[in-house]
Amino acid sequence: MDKKLAVLIDGDNIPSAYIKEMMEEIAKYGNPTIKRIYGDWTKPHLVKWKNVLLENAINPIQQYGYTQGKNATDSAMIIDAMDILYSNKVDGFCLVSSDSDFTRLATRLREAGMNVIGIGEKKTPEPFIVACDKFIYIEILKNQIKEGEQGNIEKTTKKAEVDKITPKVIRLISSTISDLADEEGWAFLGDVGGLLQKKQPNFDSRNYGFQKLTPMIHAINKFEIESRENQKGKFKLIYVRNKE
Known part of the structure; x- marks a missing residue:
């Protein structure tokens, strides 16, 4: 039986271009029964996300930035994660962010017996990485060997x-x-x-x-x-x- 996973995405910190590969990767570890993305959807930099949310059945959560310089998205994600934890509806969490602010959340979820998978860019700080059971760099999800339309194998990984x-x-x-x-x-x-x-x-x-x-x-x-x-x-x- 597949583990039920809550997928919580920090829209401010993750590029929308990776969504398809990211959801395919998450499916290897369980069934993403809860899928939410957090951000201020009135901001222009999140426009690209809007186009892929419906295709992947991800629920957008609106979070206004009440104070200049403070990240309200982080707080909303953390509060939701704890609500989901206490609902006993999932077996694990997938936290998608490159932000070290989620280090304590990952640690707390693991203390509660949850399996925590982190997904973020290679710039993700070490404390958040080691707070997860498994951490996947989002860049490698784009660097897969893809089969072309003519049946040819195209290697997209760059040596650099x-x-x-x-x-x-x-x-x-x-x-x-x-x-x-x-x-x-x-x-x-x-x-x-x-x-x-x-x-x-x-x-x-x-x-x-x-x-x-x-x-x-x-x-x-x-x-x-x-x-x-x-x-x-x-x-x-x-x-x-x-x-x-």
Whole structure:
């Protein structure tokens, strides 16, 4: 059964161009039963959002800026999130913003047992990222491999937008494998991916230009990979270990 998710979008902080890919990404983690976007809809910079709200069944919440320099949108989103939490209608939240003001909200929702997914731009401050169970950079959602009308594969990822696999990243993967390894050093890749996410919520192989973790591990060339037969099904299980 799909988890029920409340999707709350900070309209002042997220570009409307990403909405289709964003909603497709959210669907991987559950059923977005509540979808709301917050902003002052009398402002001209939110006009582009109006065109995509109906297509994606997102409910716009009007929030006037009562005071100069204060972000009323943040307050409205936080109040709504707490109301939804106490309604017991959802299993998790997706907070879409690049604003660190939602750090405390994410922490509070997790304290209440909610799964919290954050989505924002790469400029998002670290405190908000680590306050979430998982954080997805919105830029990578645009950098997918799309199939053209003629059946050709068009790669839209630009090299400049792909993060480098640094020694720090390699050490993170290596230590995670060691944490989960059996006596022979092997660890199930699915468990490795899960622990990487807990250690670093914004860890995502797509940040480095790989759609999945397995090809990324292959490319680093510092790990051994082994496929094993799954007795319960037709899919093979992937195990990894550090090279000596």
